[in-house]
Amino acid sequence: MLCPYCFEDIDHLTKDPHWGFVCDSCCIEMNRIDRDTDWDTWEADKRQYIAESSEH
């Protein structure tokens, strides 16, 4: 199966409840990004950016 994150052909993809079918290394990477990212801030920044860009 093809990992949708790194597009590598992996024999066995893990079915992760969060990421869906993902290879082990991507699963680790995604969990790391998820842990390191403050999604509330990320959301607010995105909204801010959209608000600013629609003003112009």
Ligand SMILES: [Zn+2]
């Ligand atoms: Zn992968």
